[in-house]
Amino acid sequence: MKSFRLFSVILLAVLAYGIAGAQQSLRINTGIVSPEINPDKSVTFRYSNPAAGSVLLSGDCVADNVAMTKDADGLWTYTTKPLKGELYSYNFVVDGQRVLDPSNVYMTRDIAVWVNYFTLCAEPYDQGWYYEVHDVPHGNVSKVWYNSPTLGVDRHMTIYTPAGYEKGDKHYPVLYLLHGSGGDEDAWGDLGRAVQILDNLIAEGKAEPMICVMPNGVYFNQAAPGVAVSMFQPTTDNSRSSSTKEIEESFPDIINYIESNYRVIRDRENRAVAGLSMGGRQSCALSMRYPDMFGYVGLFSGVVPPKEASDFTALDSVFTASPKLYWIGVGKDDGVKANSDILRIYLNDKGYPYEYYESDGGHIWRNWRDYLIRFSSKIFK
Amino acid sequence: MKSFRLFSVILLAVLAYGIAGAQQSLRINTGIVSPEINPDKSVTFRYSNPAAGSVLLSGDCVADNVAMTKDADGLWTYTTKPLKGELYSYNFVVDGQRVLDPSNVYMTRDIAVWVNYFTLCAEPYDQGWYYEVHDVPHGNVSKVWYNSPTLGVDRHMTIYTPAGYEKGDKHYPVLYLLHGSGGDEDAWGDLGRAVQILDNLIAEGKAEPMICVMPNGVYFNQAAPGVAVSMFQPTTDNSRSSSTKEIEESFPDIINYIESNYRVIRDRENRAVAGLSMGGRQSCALSMRYPDMFGYVGLFSGVVPPKEASDFTALDSVFTASPKLYWIGVGKDDGVKANSDILRIYLNDKGYPYEYYESDGGHIWRNWRDYLIRFSSKIFK
Numbered sequence: 001m002k003s004f005r006l007f008s009v010i011l012l013a014v015l016a017y018g019i020a021g022a023q024q025s026l027r028i029n030t031g032i033v034s035p036e037i038n039p040d041k042s043v044t045f046r047y048s049n050p051a052a053g054s055v056l057l058s059g060d061c062v063a064d065n066v067a068m069t070k071d072a073d074g075l076w077t078y079t080t081k082p083l084k085g086e087l088y089s090y091n092f093v094v095d096g097q098r099v100l101d102p103s104n105v106y107m108t109r110d111i112a113v114w115v116n117y118f119t120l121c122a123e124p125y126d127q128g129w130y131y132e133v134h135d136v137p138h139g140n141v142s143k144v145w146y147n148s149p150t151l152g153v154d155r156h157m158t159i160y161t162p163a164g165y166e167k168g169d170k171h172y173p174v175l176y177l178l179h180g181s182g183g184d185e186d187a188w189g190d191l192g193r194a195v196q197i198l199d200n201l202i203a204e205g206k207a208e209p210m211i212c213v214m215p216n217g218v219y220f221n222q223a224a225p226g227v228a229v230s231m232f233q234p235t236t237d238n239s240r241s242s243s244t245k246e247i248e249e250s251f252p253d254i255i256n257y258i259e260s261n262y263r264v265i266r267d268r269e270n271r272a273v274a275g276l277s278m279g280g281r282q283s284c285a286l287s288m289r290y291p292d293m294f295g296y297v298g299l300f301s302g303v304v305p306p307k308e309a310s311d312f313t314a315l316d317s318v319f320t321a322s323p324k325l326y327w328i329g330v331g332k333d334d335g336v337k338a339n340s341d342i343l344r345i346y347l348n349d350k351g352y353p354y355e356y357y358e359s360d361g362g363h364i365w366r367n368w369r370d371y372l373i374r375f376s377s378k379i380f381k
Numbered sequence: 382m383k384s385f386r387l388f389s390v391i392l393l394a395v396l397a398y399g400i401a402g403a404q405q406s407l408r409i410n411t412g413i414v415s416p417e418i419n420p421d422k423s424v425t426f427r428y429s430n431p432a433a434g435s436v437l438l439s440g441d442c443v444a445d446n447v448a449m450t451k452d453a454d455g456l457w458t459y460t461t462k463p464l465k466g467e468l469y470s471y472n473f474v475v476d477g478q479r480v481l482d483p484s485n486v487y488m489t490r491d492i493a494v495w496v497n498y499f500t501l502c503a504e505p506y507d508q509g510w511y512y513e514v515h516d517v518p519h520g521n522v523s524k525v526w527y528n529s530p531t532l533g534v535d536r537h538m539t540i541y542t543p544a545g546y547e548k549g550d551k552h553y554p555v556l557y558l559l560h561g562s563g564g565d566e567d568a569w570g571d572l573g574r575a576v577q578i579l580d581n582l583i584a585e586g587k588a589e590p591m592i593c594v595m596p597n598g599v600y601f602n603q604a605a606p607g608v609a610v611s612m613f614q615p616t617t618d619n620s621r622s623s624s625t626k627e628i629e630e631s632f633p634d635i636i637n638y639i640e641s642n643y644r645v646i647r648d649r650e651n652r653a654v655a656g657l658s659m660g661g662r663q664s665c666a667l668s669m670r671y672p673d674m675f676g677y678v679g680l681f682s683g684v685v686p687p688k689e690a691s692d693f694t695a696l697d698s699v700f701t702a703s704p705k706l707y708w709i710g711v712g713k714d715d716g717v718k719a720n721s722d723i724l725r726i727y728l729n730d731k732g733y734p735y736e737y738y739e740s741d742g743g744h745i746w747r748n749w750r751d752y753l754i755r756f757s758s759k760i761f762k
Contacts, residue, residue, distance in 0.1 A: 051476045095432045099480055105493045105606050105614050112486045114495075118612065133610045138535065142523040145544075154519065163526075166642055225486050229514045231499065233486050261547055 032075075034103040035090075041082040041122050045090070047101060050074025052094050059090025059115075060366065068092075085128025086366060087193060089115040108191045110365070111182040112234045117191075127366075129200070130373055131193040136203035137163030141195055143185070143227070146257035150250035156223035157215040157254065158185045160195055161262070162202055164209070171263045173380040174211045175296075176254070177372070178275025178282050181303075182236035184224040185216040188372075191365050197372055208380040211262055215254050217279055219246035244282045248289055255293070267295075269324060272379045274298025276368040277336065281305065284343065287323070288314035295324040296379040300371040301331065301363050304339040312346045319352040325378055326354040329371040331361040413456075415484040416471075422463040422503050426471070428482060431455025433475050440471025440496075441747065449473075466509025467747060468574060470496040489572045491746070492563040493615045498572075508747075510581070511754055512574040517584035518544030522576055524566070524608070527638035531631035537604030538596040538635065539566045541576055542643070543583055545590070552644045554761040555592045557635070557675075558753070559656025559663050562684075563617035565605040566597040569753075572746050578753055589761040592643055596635050598660055600627035625663045629670055636674070648676075650705060653760045655679025657749040658717065662686065665724065668704070669695035676705040679756040681749050682712065685720040693727045700733040706759055707735035710752040714743040 034046040045057055047068065055076040056065040061083055068076040076092075089108070092099045100107065101116045108117050121128040139162045145154045162172065177194060179187035188194040194212060201207035222228045259266050273294045275283040280302020287297045297318075304310065318326075326347075330340040347354050357374060359367050415427040426438055428449065436457040437446040442464055449457040457473075470489070473480045481488065482497045489498050502509040520543045526535045543553065558575060560568040569575040575593060582588035603609045640647050654675045656664040661683020668678045678699075685691065699707075707728075711721040728735050738755060740748050 049478050051478070094475075094478070097430050097432070097475070097480070098483055099478070100495070102479055102494075103614075105490065105495070106612065107488075107490075107495060108607075109486065109488075113483075114481070114486075114488060132612075133604075133608060135610055138526045138537075140523055140525040142521055144521040144547075145519045156519075166525075223514075226489075227514060229516055231487065231513075233484075 030103045032103040034101055035118050037118070037120055038079070041084075041120060042080050043083060043088075043118070043120065044077060044079040045092075045101070046103065047076045047092055047094075048074055049076060049094060052076070054093075054095055056093040057090060058093050058098075059088060060086075060364075061088040061090060065093060083120055083122065085120055085122040085126030087117055087119045087128065087131045087191075087369065089117040089191075089365075091115055109186070110191055111187075111236060119193075125204075127370060127373070130197050131369065133196055134200060134203070136199055138199050139163050139195065139202075140165070141189060144257075144261075146254065148250045148253040150253050151219065151246060153222055155216055156185050156227055157213060158189050159214070159258070159262070160189070160198060160212040162198065162209040162211065165211075165263075169263065170209075171265045172209060172211045173270035173272070174213060174258060174262075174264050175272045175274065175376060175379065176213050176215070176294075178215070178217045178273070178279025180275075180277030180279055182218070182234055183279075184218065184221060184234065185214055186224045188212075188214045192372065193369055194372060197369065198376060201373065201377060207376045210376070210380055211258070211264060213254065213258055217244070217247050217275070217282060219244070219250075244278060244285065247282060248285050251286055251290070268292055268321075269295040270380060272296035272298065272375075274300060274327070274372075274375055275302070276300040276371075277303050277363065281339075287318050287326075291317040291321050296327070296375075297323060297325070298327045298329070298371070298375040299340065299343075300329050300368050300375075301334050301336055302328070302340060302343075303336050304343045312343070315346065315352065316350070319350070326352070327357070327375050327378065328354055329357040329359065329367070329374065331359050331363065331367050333360070333362040334367075335363055411484045413484040415482055416499050418499070418501055419460070422465075422501060423461050424464060424469075424499070424501065425458060425460040426473075426482070427484065428457045428473055428475075429455055430457060430475060433457070435474075435476055437474040438471060439474050439479075440469060441467075441745070442469040442471060446474060464501055464503065466501055466503040466507030468498055468500045468509065468512045468572075468750065470498040470572075470746075472496055490567070491572055492568075492617060500574075506585075508751060508754070511578050512750065514577055515581060515584070517580055519580050520544050520576065520583075521546070522570060525638075525642075527635065529631045529634040531634050532600065532627060534603055536597055537566050537608055538594060539570050540595070540639070540643070541570070541579060541593040543579065543590040543592065546592075546644075550644065551590075552646045553590060553592045554651035554653070555594060555639060555643075555645050556677075556757060556760065557594050557596070557652070557654045559596070559598045559654070559660025561656075561658030561660055563599070563615055564660075565599065565602060565615065566595055567605045569593075569595045573753065574750055575753060578750065579757060582754065582758060588757045591757070591761055592639070592645060594635065594639055598625070598628050598656070598663060600624070600631075625659060625666065628663055629666050632667055632671070649673055649702075650676040651761060653677035653679065653756075655681060655708070655753075655756055656683070657681040657752075658684050658744065662720075668699050668707075672698040672702050677708070677756075677760040678704060678706070679708045679710070679752070680721065680724075681710050681752040681756075682715050682717055682744050683709070683721060683724075684717050685724045693724070696727065696733065697731070700728075700731070707733070708738070708756050708759065709735055710738040710740065710748070710755065712740045712742040712744065712748050714741070715748075716744055 055068045068078040280299040436449045449459040661680040
């Protein structure tokens, strides 16, 4: 035992040598706690930079960029007011330059931009609670390649299977969950916290155990950065991103893969499709192209084509088949709210039943996570 | 068609509005290309910061931190000499502060520190080639939870199944691949590029199709940041990290999960264990604790306990069982080379057969990726 403790000391000394002497070596943290969630649910940020002239905190936990305060040691701090439960993302702005918090290992990617994040739970079952990991049964997450005969390539997707899937022979319903323009198969699982949302909703009995399939919805990308053959830099700044015809045409390749490789219930009442922004547009288009495929359709800030570019009469066959739920969610301040409005006018004129949820805020992940909680609690019931 | 093109213009305008108006919204890239791999395999880095007084490039593509040059527009640049094939990681140092490259979406985490990275292939089948994604059949990657009765908790691990696993009923050998102190179940798949290494080696016929299991080897962490219940900040700065007894004792829980849930060959000749640093120590200890379990053992810069803290006589039963391969790799400049040397002295004295590979360099991922190529090419043959 004594020799073991001695060994620990030797080991740490050896590791410290390794750290000092090597690149890509073992790393230690900064020794600074940032962010720190205080007992009153305010949050303190800290950043050491004695040379900086100005450091701002930028993020959705403050109304606008705010100046941090520097102490005599060059440590910059800022404390927010008490916050409500949410996943918050942020970065610092150091003398005008966007800088990530070196003391916070929690980072996530929004298309081409990395942000720091933290989750905060102010009370049980608030949004933050659903985004955190709790001591409940956890589903597994697979990143799989499927072949798309329609597109002539192998493509990558993320698949969530609920806790208990590996045991027994139960068959499950499937939610196909689509990201926005410039996104990829990592978006919903990472920044979207879909895995935690479904784990928690299912554990609470608020959602049915389901498989959730999150494909890559940009037709000219096979996969996310680091997994695709090309080391591309993702971007929304590409007019090709607005063409989703290829994904719509090849979508049966995805469904065929899932229904051949997973224990799923293969009928309309056990298939749902939902998506955010471009993925909402795709969900609308998929419902029209395959009216017998999906019993549940969700449009989250859906960029539905304006009436002059789209033949909404295809919706007639969707509603003739009586979908179990056609759900439309959008923020009051969302730049694409007009697109939802145009679709709703058509549905209202025809008397087609749908559910509409209008939230605060704009074209933001805070809304899309919340819409996922709401939508996934309503399906397969 | 015309209306569709008009729609694209409207869509982009709407998205631009969304970008300007929202947090956690769609993001666009910086418009700067960095890094750029030039035809001669030199690499140019670019970073815009008109206000900075000094910007250095820090990384393993330069011998030491080097000063970047500022132009009249405040764009800092540096071009390396031609590089050999490798995965390189880097960051900028702006007026003394570590800053990530905002133009490069490729980032990976080394314990608690994020780094930018790029892969470079100078010629086919160099190291860089193995770390890149090629148009070959790809294996799938699952992040699964298993219950450990020994530790009394659910724990998370990463499982690679080779291309073709889903089809047919073939049974596969299994490599258990362990990370270092402070690491987690993401380390080998991300910075270690184990998925790409195995995909490429198997496609080239240089490695046998195998399942690779990458568990979390820090006994007091359930899972990596973002997936664990606690929002901990990972660190190597914890003497508890040097205790691996709990992982050694509970390792059969991992093997039981794999052998119950995957089509694997359940004998010693089809099980390998290897690990880096602390994982090398665990691999050595596991080989001694379960001498009939593993036919192949790999120690990559293994932090084997010094002789006074360890009873190497347990190795006698390992070698009485004639392992197919006992492989030891370490760098000439590695601070833990002495640990390998102590073990090798014992093996030499006893006349036990093992393979030894001494590389350049220290306690670094560049070596561990290379050791994985070498080790995984030798096993299950």
